[in-house]
Amino acid sequence: MPMSKEKPASLKNLKLIGQENLPSGQGFLILPSQLSYDDVLRLEVVLEGRDLTYLVEEGAALHPLLKSHLEKETVRALAIVPDATDDTGLRNAVGGEVSAGRIVIYLPAQAAVINSPMTTVPGTKLEFLLKAGVPVLPLYMQRSMEVALDVEAPYDPSAGVMVFGRILKPAAATLAAYQESLLLLAEQAFSAHPALGMNLAYALLLGLKKHGSRNKVIDGKDGHEMRYDKVLAIAVALAAHLRKETRKQRVGIVLPPGIGGLIANVAVLLAGKIPVNINFTAGRPAIEYAIKAADIDRFLTADIFVRKAQQFPWPPSRQLILIERLLPRMKPAIATWLVLSKILPALLLALILGVPRRGGSGEALLLFTSGSSGNPKGVVLSHRNLIANVIQFGSRLGLTRSDSILGSLPLFHSFGCTVTLWYPVIAGVDLVTYPSPLETKKLGELIEKHRISLMIATPTFLRGYLRGVNREALASIKLCVTGAEKLPATVAEAFEVKFGKRVFEGYGLTETSPVSNVNLPNPLPLGEESAGYVWLPSHRQGSVGQMVPGLAIRITHPETYSPQSIHSSGMIWFKGANIFEGYLGDEQRTKEVKDSQGWFRTGDIGRVDMDGFLYIEGRLSRFSKIGGEMVPHETVEDALVKTLGLENETARRIAIVGVPDPDKGEALVLLTAMPGGPEHQEILDLRYRLLERGMPPLWIPKKMIRVSEIPILSSGKLDVQACEKVARAAA
Numbered sequence: 001m002p003m004s005k006e007k008p009a010s011l012k013n014l015k016l017i018g019q020e021n022l023p024s025g026q027g028f029l030i031l032p033s034q035l036s037y038d039d040v041l042r043l044e045v046v047l048e049g050r051d052l053t054y055l056v057e058e059g060a061a062l063h064p065l066l067k068s069h070l071e072k073e074t075v076r077a078l079a080i081v082p083d084a085t086d087d088t089g090l091r092n093a094v095g096g097e098v099s100a101g102r103i104v105i106y107l108p109a110q111a112a113v114i115n116s117p118m119t120t121v122p123g124t125k126l127e128f129l130l131k132a133g134v135p136v137l138p139l140y141m142q143r144s145m146e147v148a149l150d151v152e153a154p155y156d157p158s159a160g161v162m163v164f165g166r167i168l169k170p171a172a173a174t175l176a177a178y179q180e181s182l183l184l185l186a187e188q189a190f191s192a193h194p195a196l197g198m199n200l201a202y203a204l205l206l207g208l209k210k211h212g213s214r215n216k217v218i219d220g221k222d223g224h225e226m227r228y229d230k231v232l233a234i235a236v237a238l239a240a241h242l243r244k245e246t247r248k249q250r251v252g253i254v255l256p257p258g259i260g261g262l263i264a265n266v267a268v269l270l271a272g273k274i275p276v277n278i279n280f281t282a283g284r285p286a287i288e289y290a291i292k293a294a295d296i297d298r299f300l301t302a303d304i305f306v307r308k309a310q311q312f313p314w315p316p317s318r319q320l321i322l323i324e325r326l327l328p329r330m331k332p333a334i335a336t337w338l339v340l341s342k343i344l345p346a347l348l349l350a351l352i353l354g355v356p357r358r359g360g361s362g363e364a365l366l367l368f369t370s371g372s373s374g375n376p377k378g379v380v381l382s383h384r385n386l387i388a389n390v391i392q393f394g395s396r397l398g399l400t401r402s403d404s405i406l407g408s409l410p411l412f413h414s415f416g417c418t419v420t421l422w423y424p425v426i427a428g429v430d431l432v433t434y435p436s437p438l439e440t441k442k443l444g445e446l447i448e449k450h451r452i453s454l455m456i457a458t459p460t461f462l463r464g465y466l467r468g469v470n471r472e473a474l475a476s477i478k479l480c481v482t483g484a485e486k487l488p489a490t491v492a493e494a495f496e497v498k499f500g501k502r503v504f505e506g507y508g509l510t511e512t513s514p515v516s517n518v519n520l521p522n523p524l525p526l527g528e529e530s531a532g533y534v535w536l537p538s539h540r541q542g543s544v545g546q547m548v549p550g551l552a553i554r555i556t557h558p559e560t561y562s563p564q565s566i567h568s569s570g571m572i573w574f575k576g577a578n579i580f581e582g583y584l585g586d587e588q589r590t591k592e593v594k595d596s597q598g599w600f601r602t603g604d605i606g607r608v609d610m611d612g613f614l615y616i617e618g619r620l621s622r623f624s625k626i627g628g629e630m631v632p633h634e635t636v637e638d639a640l641v642k643t644l645g646l647e648n649e650t651a652r653r654i655a656i657v658g659v660p661d662p663d664k665g666e667a668l669v670l671l672t673a674m675p676g677g678p679e680h681q682e683i684l685d686l687r688y689r690l691l692e693r694g695m696p697p698l699w700i701p702k703k704m705i706r707v708s709e710i711p712i713l714s715s716g717k718l719d720v721q722a723c724e725k726v727a728r729a730a731a
Contacts, residue, residue, distance in 0.1 A: 017189065019164060023135070030137050032139040032141055033119040043139075054076070056107050057081070091131070095132065118547065123610030140188075143159075150426060151207045186550055196388055205353075212231075229341060232266075245298050248273075253268065253300045254280055264300040274366055276290075293378050367381065388513065392578060394426075403430070403453035403478070406454065408420075415456055415483060453479065454479050457480065460652065481518060483506045507545070517546060544615070567610070569605060570607070572606045605617045652710045
């Protein structure tokens with residue numbers, strides 16, 4: 001079919017990937033993630049010389065120009081009605097075209113969505129189209145505007161990436177196979193993003209300069225405000241001092257969230273060093289291990305914090321850089337840099353400061369895991385990882401420059417770094433900080449005073465809001481996202497009832513920089529204009545949301561790692577630009593979780609549904625193999641919460657732990673912080689009640705251990721390691 005002449009289609013701003021996957025001499029069905037009018041014209045250029053047929057849903061909302069294009073005599077189009085056309089009719093219509101050697105292109109209707117999801121075609125329609133019984137070629141279309149990095153130059157609206165997948169034979173063209181293929185194409189498209197080579201320090205410099213006079217950081221502890229241009233000037237002055245102070249590659253930071261914490265991290269990066277935010281809430285052995293592994297000889301901290309954190313194994317005073325003592329002596333330098341940063345263009349400023357534009361896979365940040373199931377691991381995150389993740393979740397959130405973020409998660413926590421340090425600076429969003437996520441009454445006051453839009457929390461911290469914050473305090477919240485541990489339905493429901501705000505569960509790991517999935521509010525109704533549009537949900541109860549742009553997933557058998565359908569429950573693997581580089585000084589452990597193709601084994605068990613939502617069913621370390629059967633601890637805990645009537649409890653009262661058992665391999669032990677009578681009688685009563693609820697006998701705890709409180713980490717996660725120690729000691 002000849003190309004349409006009404007508008008020239010240029011491939012100049014389009015990156016093409018996978019053209020070699022286009023079969024010649026045979027017909028097939030192209031199922032795209034989305035296609036605009038311009039995309040269609042450019043696709044016709046790519047397929048020039050081939051016979052094309054468009055497949056359109058009757059009554060579907062299409063761009064007016066696309067409608068006109070389809071009405072041309074030179075264009076062949078077929079109409080289908082998915083609710084009325086049966087499989088046989090679809091096979092006859094599409095099969096006949098494919099048999100004649102034509103390429104059939106499905107045209108998705110315009111969709112009502114919030115920010116670029118994986119596809120604008122609902123799973124039910126994809127499943128129907130895949131029943132055509134013909135070879136299917138997945139096509140992913142990424143528009144540059146949908147994944148733009150705010151600090152870069154304006155994007156050309158026509159720019160994008162078009163990725164062709166490998167052909168799926170009719171017998172293999174299942175919905176799960178198509179989704180898995182499409183996500184791989186999305187990963188290829190996103191990995192070609194030109195911003196991924198940028199140095200994190202350069203991106204922060206651009207952000208602080210661009211948003212300097214408009215956006216600010218507010219320290220909720222003392223009410224002090226500082227514009228981003230002042231943050232940049234102070235960080236530049238401090239960076240010069242750091243270059244002289246240490247020749248080591250990494251610099252330790254021992255500070256809570258606040259203006260000081262932000263300045264310290266930016267300064268270290270501008271100095272060409274790597275920040276290491278130390279988990280000062282960890283035990284002494286874990287802290288000493290991290291300091292030694294990171295090879296740190298200088299620590300940025302504050303006098304008041306040194307006095308407060310007396311349990312911290314502080315090094316000799318000569319190794320401490322106390323910022324509140326140092327910065328007053330730098331006032332002349334700070335004033336000079338404040339003027340220069342406004343006058344000089346960013347590129348020249350970076351050149352003077354020695355900040356490289358490119359960072360790539362070089363180490364940008366070192367974080368140590370919380371040690372919930374073993375010794376802390378040093379997770380090396382590159383410039384590419386962090387820039388990728390800022391773009392990925394930033395493009396999903398869709399916040400504006402008038403929005404603000406609450407930053408109270410620890411800076412040694414991956415969410416506390418990426419989401420509440422790098423993102424607000426690069427995106428130009430106000431940041432309101434507070435040193436502790438536990439003081440929810442104070443946090444509620446800050447949210448109300450500063451009209452905060454985005455709140456990141458954990459279920460444990462949400463329970464604190466339920467206890468001590470009034471409804472009006474959270475009126476400004478547009479989005480409340482929770483992660484780190486599974487969101488109990490009871491907590492989510494109680495929060496929505498009290499505050500009128502839905503809690504959106506997300507998911508991520510330190511190794512994924514950290515955000516991999518997030519639920520979002522559904523799009524607003526379009527009213528009378530919605531006829532023919534496709535309405536796609538942006539959240540789904542019980543899931544952790546869809547994958548962020550550019551993240552591929554595969555599911556394998558939990559133990560053998562053999563591939564299986566992503567719709568079945570198994571081990572979750574991720575691949576994408578946000579996947580970490582490896583564990584510090586531990587090549588063997590890195591190889592255990594990351595293969596040669598870049599796939600990362602998360603250690604979590606889950607599945608994907610027909611619309612791309614991921615469901616986490618538990619961490620492998622939180623499963624017990626009892627009599628050959630995999631028993632999920634979290635599922636047992638959910639049943640216990642309901643059985644014991646703990647739905648309205650604001651604090652965690654129970655935890656399930658596996659201990660060795662000579663007969664069954666493992667046995668479950670219940671830790672409880674509830675008062676009660678004799679443990680042997682209670683566990684017997686509980687056993688009967690769980691059996692009545694239909695729980696398999698193997699899933700019922702054999703022993704109960706009463707504790708004063710359930711061990712919780714500073715991040716809000718269950719302290720699995722501490723729980724196991726208690727259980728094994730008692731067993």
